Amino acid sequence: MARVLSSEVGSHVGERVTLQGWLVQVRQLSRVSFLILRDRGGTAQVVLQDGADRELVSSLHRESVLEVAGLVRPRGDGREGVELVDATVAPISPAAAAPPFDLFRPALDLPLPTLLDNAPLALRHPSRAAVFEIQAAAVHGFRAELRRQGFVEVHTPKIVAAATEGGANVFPVAYFDRTAYLAQSPQFYKQTMVGVFERVFEVGPVFRAEPHDTPRHLNEYVSLDAEMGFIRDHRDVMAVLSAVIAAMLRAVAEDAGAALERLGVALPEVPDPIPVVHFVEAQRLLGHPDPAGGDLTAADEAALGDWARRTHGADFLFVEGYPAAQRPFYTHPDPARPGFTRGFDLLFRGQELVTGGQRLHRHQDYLDALALRGLSPAAFAGYLQAFLYGMPPHGGFAIGLERFVARIAGLENIRLAALFPRDQARLAP
Amino acid sequence: MARVLSSEVGSHVGERVTLQGWLVQVRQLSRVSFLILRDRGGTAQVVLQDGADRELVSSLHRESVLEVAGLVRPRGDGREGVELVDATVAPISPAAAAPPFDLFRPALDLPLPTLLDNAPLALRHPSRAAVFEIQAAAVHGFRAELRRQGFVEVHTPKIVAAATEGGANVFPVAYFDRTAYLAQSPQFYKQTMVGVFERVFEVGPVFRAEPHDTPRHLNEYVSLDAEMGFIRDHRDVMAVLSAVIAAMLRAVAEDAGAALERLGVALPEVPDPIPVVHFVEAQRLLGHPDPAGGDLTAADEAALGDWARRTHGADFLFVEGYPAAQRPFYTHPDPARPGFTRGFDLLFRGQELVTGGQRLHRHQDYLDALALRGLSPAAFAGYLQAFLYGMPPHGGFAIGLERFVARIAGLENIRLAALFPRDQARLAP
Numbered sequence: 001m002a003r004v005l006s007s008e009v010g011s012h013v014g015e016r017v018t019l020q021g022w023l024v025q026v027r028q029l030s031r032v033s034f035l036i037l038r039d040r041g042g043t044a045q046v047v048l049q050d051g052a053d054r055e056l057v058s059s060l061h062r063e064s065v066l067e068v069a070g071l072v073r074p075r076g077d078g079r080e081g082v083e084l085v086d087a088t089v090a091p092i093s094p095a096a097a098a099p100p101f102d103l104f105r106p107a108l109d110l111p112l113p114t115l116l117d118n119a120p121l122a123l124r125h126p127s128r129a130a131v132f133e134i135q136a137a138a139v140h141g142f143r144a145e146l147r148r149q150g151f152v153e154v155h156t157p158k159i160v161a162a163a164t165e166g167g168a169n170v171f172p173v174a175y176f177d178r179t180a181y182l183a184q185s186p187q188f189y190k191q192t193m194v195g196v197f198e199r200v201f202e203v204g205p206v207f208r209a210e211p212h213d214t215p216r217h218l219n220e221y222v223s224l225d226a227e228m229g230f231i232r233d234h235r236d237v238m239a240v241l242s243a244v245i246a247a248m249l250r251a252v253a254e255d256a257g258a259a260l261e262r263l264g265v266a267l268p269e270v271p272d273p274i275p276v277v278h279f280v281e282a283q284r285l286l287g288h289p290d291p292a293g294g295d296l297t298a299a300d301e302a303a304l305g306d307w308a309r310r311t312h313g314a315d316f317l318f319v320e321g322y323p324a325a326q327r328p329f330y331t332h333p334d335p336a337r338p339g340f341t342r343g344f345d346l347l348f349r350g351q352e353l354v355t356g357g358q359r360l361h362r363h364q365d366y367l368d369a370l371a372l373r374g375l376s377p378a379a380f381a382g383y384l385q386a387f388l389y390g391m392p393p394h395g396g397f398a399i400g401l402e403r404f405v406a407r408i409a410g411l412e413n414i415r416l417a418a419l420f421p422r423d424q425a426r427l428a429p
Numbered sequence: 430m431a432r433v434l435s436s437e438v439g440s441h442v443g444e445r446v447t448l449q450g451w452l453v454q455v456r457q458l459s460r461v462s463f464l465i466l467r468d469r470g471g472t473a474q475v476v477l478q479d480g481a482d483r484e485l486v487s488s489l490h491r492e493s494v495l496e497v498a499g500l501v502r503p504r505g506d507g508r509e510g511v512e513l514v515d516a517t518v519a520p521i522s523p524a525a526a527a528p529p530f531d532l533f534r535p536a537l538d539l540p541l542p543t544l545l546d547n548a549p550l551a552l553r554h555p556s557r558a559a560v561f562e563i564q565a566a567a568v569h570g571f572r573a574e575l576r577r578q579g580f581v582e583v584h585t586p587k588i589v590a591a592a593t594e595g596g597a598n599v600f601p602v603a604y605f606d607r608t609a610y611l612a613q614s615p616q617f618y619k620q621t622m623v624g625v626f627e628r629v630f631e632v633g634p635v636f637r638a639e640p641h642d643t644p645r646h647l648n649e650y651v652s653l654d655a656e657m658g659f660i661r662d663h664r665d666v667m668a669v670l671s672a673v674i675a676a677m678l679r680a681v682a683e684d685a686g687a688a689l690e691r692l693g694v695a696l697p698e699v700p701d702p703i704p705v706v707h708f709v710e711a712q713r714l715l716g717h718p719d720p721a722g723g724d725l726t727a728a729d730e731a732a733l734g735d736w737a738r739r740t741h742g743a744d745f746l747f748v749e750g751y752p753a754a755q756r757p758f759y760t761h762p763d764p765a766r767p768g769f770t771r772g773f774d775l776l777f778r779g780q781e782l783v784t785g786g787q788r789l790h791r792h793q794d795y796l797d798a799l800a801l802r803g804l805s806p807a808a809f810a811g812y813l814q815a816f817l818y819g820m821p822p823h824g825g826f827a828i829g830l831e832r833f834v835a836r837i838a839g840l841e842n843i844r845l846a847a848l849f850p851r852d853q854a855r856l857a858p
Contacts, residue, residue, distance in 0.1 A: 003659060020659050020821065022819055023819070039627065040579065040626055040627040040628065061818075061819070063818040063819040064819045065819045065820065065821045092821055092822070093790055093791060093819055093820055093821055093822065094819065095817065095818045095819035096791075096792035096793065096816070096817050096818075097792075097817050097818065099818055118814065119811075120621045120624060120811065120812075120814040120815040120818070121624075121814060121815075121818050123622075123624075123625045124624055124625050124818075128625075129625050129626065132581070132583065132625075132626075133581065135584070136581050136582040136583070139582060140576070140582070147569070150469065152561070152562065152565050153565040153568060153569070154561065154565070154848060155564070155634070155651045155830070155847075155848065156848060156849060157634075157649055157847075157848075157849050157850075157851050158587065158634045158636075158649065159600070159611075159636070159648075159649050159851055159856065160856065160857075161856040161857045171588070171602050171603060171604060172602070172603040173600050173601070173602050173603075173611065174600060174601040174602075174603075175600060175856065176638070176640065176853050178856075180856050182588075182602065189848070189849065192549045192858075193552075193848070195549060195550075195552075195553055196552045196553050196558050196561075197469055197558065197561075198468065198469040199469065203632075204633065204634065205584070205586075205587045205633065205634070207587075207588070209605070211605065219588075220586055220587065220588050222584045230432065230449050361522055362522060362525075363525035363526075364525065381857070381858070382548075382549065382849075382857045382858025383549075383858070385547065385549040385550060385858065386549040386550075387525070388524065388525050388526050389490075389492040389524045389525075389526065389528055389549070389550050389553075390451055390452070390490070390492040390493045390494045390522055390523065390524035391494065391522055392449065392494045392521055392522055393521070393522065401584070418584075418586075419583060419584065419585060419586075419618070419622070420585060420586050420618065420811075421586075422586050422588055424605050427588065427589065427590040427604065427607075427609055428589075428590045428810070428811045429621075429810070429811025429812070429814065
């Protein structure tokens with residue numbers, strides 16, 4: 001008999017169906033056993049009466065893989081839903097050991113290292129799986145909106161000859177007889193591709209050899225990158241980003257509604273438009289005296305988040321016009337405000353969620369910007385080639401996928417938003 | 430005036446429109462100049478009569494970025510299509526140098542190293558861009574079909590503690606104070622995730638430190654991976670793969686029809702079902718005496734491709750049942766044929782396009798397989814954890830994206846199917 005998913009059982013009342021899945025729990029009563037089976041559709045309750053079947057399931061470790069066949073009927077205990085009765089059980093793939101912790105409780109209340117060390121098992125818990133259902137939906141929304149707006153997906157190399165964003169914080173790779181590096185971002189390549197497709201996006205890993213150990217940083221993460229040409233200024237980029245964030249949240253609501261429910265998460269609203277504050281105005285609101293030299297601390301961002309909620313009723317806030325000293329060399333200056341740029345951050349509830357901006361597009365501006373920072377143009381030859389041959393005004397943004405999901409799902413540590421996180425101490429599983 | 434794309438100009442006859450794009454070519458006649466402008470929609474012809482404008486465009490290098498405004502009318506030379514007349518031109522971002530080769534001819538007839546060294550410029554040629562429009566469409570089709578079939582997209586780490594598929598051919602990474610490696614495939618992680626979502630896919634870079642220098646290999650490429658649980662055997666995987674290949678080709682036809690036309694490429698048909706030949710039968714067809722010890726050479730594959738075309742009228746052919754000695758340790762044996770496995774290859778016109786198979790799923794089978802190859806289970810602890818706690822029969826496949834596109838587009842070197850290819854000698858641009 002063809003396999004049916006637990007989520008489909010409700011439409012088979014009065015029929016015999018076959019389920020396949022993992023043994024979550026068995027409750028032995030005096031005359032029957034209740035078996036909970038998990039599959040990718042959810043869980044199903046199975047009532048066993050046959051003595052040999054009851055003995056079999058009580059002899060198996062939890063997480064054993066079973067096939068169960070039975071008659072679907074409304075639950076006998078008066079609760080909503082259905083269950084399988086007159087059921088038979090056959091083992092497909094018995095677990096070789098008992099799981100070191102319980103997966104059948106609604107919450108998986110374990111210390112972080114236990115969760116991460118045992119990720120292959122812990123991820124099976126519906127509360128952990130839910131995070132990655134949200135992740136998959138968010139990425140789908142990111143791509144769908146950009147495709148709708150004429151962006152082309154690209155794949156650029158992760159092994160590069162030199163550091164992308166500066167000399168520090170790169171992982172060296174032994175590349176045959178020389179040293180290469182892992183790309184810190186697809187920044188240079190996505191800008192280069194504006195010359196080809198005008199509008200591009202990429203979803204891929206980026207690598208940061210930063211020796212930090214915080215709940216907000218990973219050494220490898222997934223970056224959702226977009227870049228677009230023929231803009232007037234960074235505001236055009238902010239408009240696309242706003243539409244992308246809204247599409248990501250819509251996709252999460254559509255594709256991962258059950259996951260949100262399991263986590264007890266309510267999605268934020270994306271205001272249209274998202275309020276914008278200039279860096280100088282933000283500093284004034286914060287009571288800081290010297291905006292051009294300053295930056296925003298985590299506490300500043302939190303205070304701005306409170307301000308956005310109070311003043312605009314908004315969970316999202318754009319801060320635009322960061323000082324040049326705080327932004328990478330390729331950031332386009334604001335011609336109207338010397339010392340400030342067309343770079344922006346998108347804050348979500350008082351934390352940076354996305355960074356973006358307009359970039360330089362003239363070849364000479366790149367030579368000047370590199371010279372100003374004492375960087376040799378020879379190290380950027382491939383990148384500079386794109387600007388030598390005519391590049392339109394352009395800009396883009398990068399969303400850290402794990403950060404996005406952690407913030408949306410209310411996870412206290414970004415490691416919980418990566419299947420198999422990488423930090424200074426962790427390379428496995 | 431809002432920007433219009435060259436592809437939209439035809440629906441604005443009788444109106445003035447504004448275009449923005451790259452200067453492809455200027456032909457100066459005695460009283461007018463013909464300017465070809467390229468944007469992401471294609472190219473447009475602009476007729477300039479104003480002396481100052483004609484002087485301006487003749488003074489600019491090709492590939493300069495311009496804004497052009499003009500009246501749309503049917504072409505004056507009697508050919509099909511429209512052109513802009515009464516046009517004015519303004520430079521947006523002049524090229525700083527003359528391109529070292531012409532982009533305006535229909536073909537870009539340059540040696541491979543010139544194409545690759547100058548990728549930021551060469552990729553702007555419609556024949557080069559077309560390859561990556563096909564690539565983007567193929568990846569979209571891959572994901573769309575798998576999503577439709579209930580697969581969940583995952584993102585797994587590219588920095589790993591140990592070699593995935595065996596000891597050789599990995600790139601070492603200096604990971605803080607220890608040595609890590611770049612993942613050769615997401616194989617172990619995608620299998621692990623079958624325990625969580627049953628059906629998963631991943632699109633991401635993989636890294637092979639193989640010192641080969643052939644037209645068919647890259648040291649970094651994009652792998653399209655899928656893995657699925659609760660299968661009967663490898664034939665279930667082959668059925669999903671067949672649907673995925675068909676969906677990829679459909680997506681290419683839908684999204685990248687113009688690109689196919691530019692390259693003069695006709696897409697192959699995917700037979701339903703794709704013919705299947707067992708490895709032993711293939712060896713018999715080839716007249717080889719000792720199937721269990723043998724493998725298929727490139728010449729064998731070519732001969733099988735001819736056979737499939739002759740016998741089945743098919744461009745695609747599955748070869749199933751490869752000998753255990755030719756497949757990785759996690760390959761599921763064929764219980765009916767000792768020494769042979771449930772591993773398969775999909776050949777396209779006589780070349781391997783996809784590898785896949787059913788995997789082992791019992792913990793003890795993994796311990797036995799590792800022992801047989803003299804591998805220590807300790808090095809595979811994270812991977813083995815997934816099998817300790819109950820894993821269903823499962824299998825999957827991996828499609829090399831660049832190889833797929835190169836074969837479909839008829840490119841003679843796989844480097845032409847990567848934006849910025851990586852080989853032993855090439856780390857830039």
